[in-house]
Every structure is written in C-alpha cells, then in structure tokens.
Amino acid sequence: MAANRKQKKTAAQRRTWVWGLILTLFIGEMLFYTWCRVQCTQAGIAISAERRKGQELATLANSLKIELARLKAPERISYIAKHNLGLRMPDPGQTILVP
C-alpha cells in the first residue's frame, strides 16, 4: 500500500516535471518571439529615421539648386553688370570674332 502510494507520488512528480518543462519551453519561446518582434520594430524605426534624414538632405540639395537658379537669374546678373560693374552690351563693331 505504502509502495503503491510512493509509486503514484513518483509518477505525479514526473508528470509535474514534464509539464513544468513544457511550460518553460513555451514561455521561453513566447519571450523569444516577442524579443524578435521588438527588434524588428526597432530596426524599422531606425530605417525610417535614416530615410527621413536622407529626404532632408535631398530637400536641402534641391533648395540649394533653387537658390543657385535665383542667383543666376538674367535680371539679377544684368543689374549687377550694369549698376555695380558699369558694363553695357557691346555694339556690333566692338565684337571681334576669333576664328
């Protein structure tokens, strides 16, 4: 009788260990999965941030091109040439063609 009770106790303990192991593996896998998802999310956020930086630099480059176009506008160049540098358009006779 006592031997039977001891056998049952051992079997129950074994079952408990097995279930405990299964539960541990399950919880471990859940934690690992969650960790992977978080890493993936963080990587996505970092990529978005770098893309935004790239976009900002491209916007800056575009703005500089526009500023260059404004500075090279014929009206501005003509004004500087005539008023600041005292230049004027040459008469036909003043142009010498070097063949």
Place this chain on the structure above:
Amino acid sequence: MLWLVAIGTRAGYLQLYRGEWLSSKAVGQVERTLTLHGKRGTIYDSRHQPLAVSITTSSVAANPALIKHPGKTAPKLAKALNLKTRDIARKLAAKRHFVWLKRQATPNETEAVRALNIEGVDFLPEHSRFYPNTALAAQVLGFTGIDGHGLEGVEFYYDRELKGSTQKVTILEDALGRSFEADRRAGFYKTGHNLVLTLDGHIQYITEQALSAAVTTNEAKSGMAIVMDPGSGAILAMAHYPVFNPNTYRNYSREIWRNRAITDPFEPGSTLKIFSAAAAIENGSSTPSTIYFCENGNYRIGGHTVHDTKSHGWLSLQQIVKYSSNIGAVKVVERIGTQALHDNLKGFGFGQRTKIDCPGESSGALSHYKRWTAVDAGAIAFGQGVSVTGLQLVTAVAALANDGLMMRPHIVRAVADANGRPIRKVSPEAVRQVVSVNTARSIRRIMRTVITPGGTGVQADLDGYTVSGKTGTAQKIGKDGTYAANAYVASFVGFAPTERPALAVLVVVDEPKQNHYGGQVAAPAFKQIIKETLSYLNIAPADSLKRLRVSRDVKVNG
C-alpha cells in the same frame, strides 16, 4: 479552480466569439493609409536653367478633438499663420479628426507654429511650385494651383507629363505614432517628368526688357514680342507686357495671365503687304520692279476711299512695300485676283492654328474670298479686315526667312525623366513649302529696302548686320464696331541677317499714345532685340569681320 474556469471561459469568449472584431479594431489603430504625391517635374530652359521647380513646404493641420483650449489656441495660431482668428476658431470647433489650418505655409509661419508647441497640431510635407526667375516668361510657363495641377500655359498643357504619380500606401505605426514601414513608402516617391523648353532665358530677358521700354516710353496699353529660329521653328522668346509673378498669381488680374501672343488675334496692318507682294511674285504676275499707279494718295473703291500717308504716283512692287502704300497693295490684289491672295494667305497659315504646344491658341480670322467685296479685298491686302495672332505672323515671316519653307513653331524641346534621360525629343517639323525659294529671296530683298533711307523702318537699321523687316500700323475696332480714331496697333516684324536669317522677331505694341507708327514705336524695340540677341549668340557682324592676327618671333631661313 472556479477562477481558472471563469478565466478560461472569458478567454474563449473573446478569442472565439469576438476575435474577428478585436483584430479589426487593433489593425485600425496600427495601420494607416497614406496618399503620397510624387514631386512635380522641373521645367528648364534650353540651357538647362530651371524656370519652374518643386519645393517641399509644410502644411499645418490639426486634430480638433485633441486641442485642449480652442478659445485660447485660435488667436495664437491665427497670429502665427497670418490668418483671421474666427476662421481658425471655426476649424478648431469642427467635429472632425482632421482639418487643414493652412496649406503650403511659409517657413517663418511653420516655425512660429512649432514654437507654440500645441498638442494636436501637426505638420505635413507637401510639394509647392516655385518660379526662381519670378516674372520671366510667366505667360508661357503658366502656374499651378494649390493641389499641384497646372492651370495655365505649359504647366497646363503638359500637366500629365509633369505631375508625379499618386500612390496609396499602408503603413504601420506604433503607439507613439512612429511609422516602421519606411521601405515600402520610399519606393513610391515617383517624380514627374522634366521639360526642356526651346526658350532661352537670356534671350527672353532681352526681349522682355526691350518690349517693356517700348510700351512704357510710348505709354501704351500692352505689348508682345516673339523671337523664333526660322530654321527649326523653335521659339527662343515669347514676351508680354504687363507681366505677372506666377509665385503670387492671385494678386494679378486674370487678363494678364493669358499668353496673348497665341490667344489674342489682332488686325496686322501693313505687315501683311509682304504676303500680298509674295502672292504677286509667286503667281508670276509681278516682279519686284513691276510698276503700279498709286493714284496720288486717294483711290476710290467700292464706295470707300483708300488713302496713303504720302501721295505717290508710279511705284514698283518693291517701293510699294518700302513706302507702305495702301493703294499700291490694293492695285497688286486687283492684278492677281482675290483667290490668289486668299490661297497665298492660307498657305502662310493665316486663318488656322499653328498647333503649337501651348493651350488656348486662336486661329485668327480669314474669311473665304468668295465672301469678299471689292473693298474687303483691298483692305485685306493692306492688313485690315483680317485678324492674325502674333505667333501666326512671326511664323509666316520666318517661312520667308527660311527660303519659303514653313516650320511648325514649338516651345518644348524634350521631355526627360527625373534622372535627365530623354523620353521624347521634339524634332523640327516642316509644314509646307509656302512659296518658292526665289520668291522668298525676292521678298527678303524687298524687306531689306524697308530699313534703308526713305523706308518706313529705318529705325530698325543696325550697324554691322543686314536687317529685313516691315512696319505695321493698324487701326483698332472701337466699341461701336467702327474703326476708332486714336487706337492703333503698332508692329514691326523682320529677321536678321538678311541673307542667312538666324532670328525672326515680331514686336507688337497695343494702343501707344505718344506715337502710333510701327516704324517709330516697335522698330526701335526690334532693333534692340536683334542687336543684343545676335551678340549673345556670337553671330558676327557680316561686313566688318575683323580677324585677329598673331605672330611669333621665329627666325626664318631662306
């Protein structure tokens, strides 16, 4: 045990019975559909200088549900955005989750709103159109509206090529609103195609300056000028006065937005005499030295009297053009017949569209010769009773400059992708041989005499270059339908150099007050445009080609 059963039952209920509803709710909080607009393509001139570009601006939006104190917030936002407080207050009181406070705000306004640090206010990037040369070629370029659609000019005509693609993208966001699907979004920024125009920014500026001087000096209502390459039909400049700034087009009257060089026909006056002369030479009835009696300044025809500015007796065809005799032109048409004149004018493109790649082109008006009375035929011979656009007139004259071969005018040279690779090139297109090479050269020589002493266009003469042209002074129709006493259109059309024309130029000045003759009002502007443009294009003066002589100190044996 009972607790476990209760928890299990609840979990089962949520997972199995309400699972679908809960999933969709979660997705709705995490996923967002974004509509992305690609950047509009750039418009360049022929030297690849940008004339119209897209810039990234910030538009200010708000979620009214998140604004804590709308009453206190509205005045602060209104001050920062230069808007009325009541408009902002109305938007913040709306029962919506999204309202625009200001589209395409300036950088200063954006910074001012950012400094307020108001929860529920967000900044969304948008593309806006900017014209770095302000008013240069404004009527040709046109402009875009708030949503980036072309509304006028080339922006409208080529809207499909220019606008970037629109894509709807689903992105995922975390609880803080940060997106983490950037890769999917980046691939959808498709910029529109770029345009390369035939316009040259420098020649456009030269033309606009000369036109502005002509209009303001003569206290005229408006003006237009066109510069064209006769060999290819490329439009090098198309200027208007008054001008407007397409960056702030709403501040200007709608009448100024139009490209009047192609939309508004006018009676050309004496400039049409060169085509009457061309008709006479082409059909063999006249040569440049054929003489006509010009009735000493008064000629009665069909119950009306045609006058000349100065009375003339016998004039050759060449002299009729040089002295711009109206009676001489009438006599030419009487000799060649109305059908010959009509067919010749149609051949030169009058009464039909040139099909230039710009919107709103008018065909002008040239009625069928069978409907002409005797006085109609006479009037049309010297350019009244017919209406043409500036583009038609310069294209017809360019045909004479191009040995009689008419080229189709065009404003776009190429369409390129965002990386500059050409997608489509526009090649010069010959329309038809309007008159023979000999006729064209004869007319060119006749037009040269207009600029010589005694001619009506001496003010267009230019040292070092042979210039050919014709003046025009046409009466305008008044509000009562008859010709007004003091309203004229003064014009000058021509090309240079005479033997191998590089440029065809038209200048039209509407209702000048100081003087009204084309030779006094428009010819000086024509001269300035030709002089500065030929110099800019490095086309040397024909008669004084100085060659630079150089030598080295070298001993020569033998």
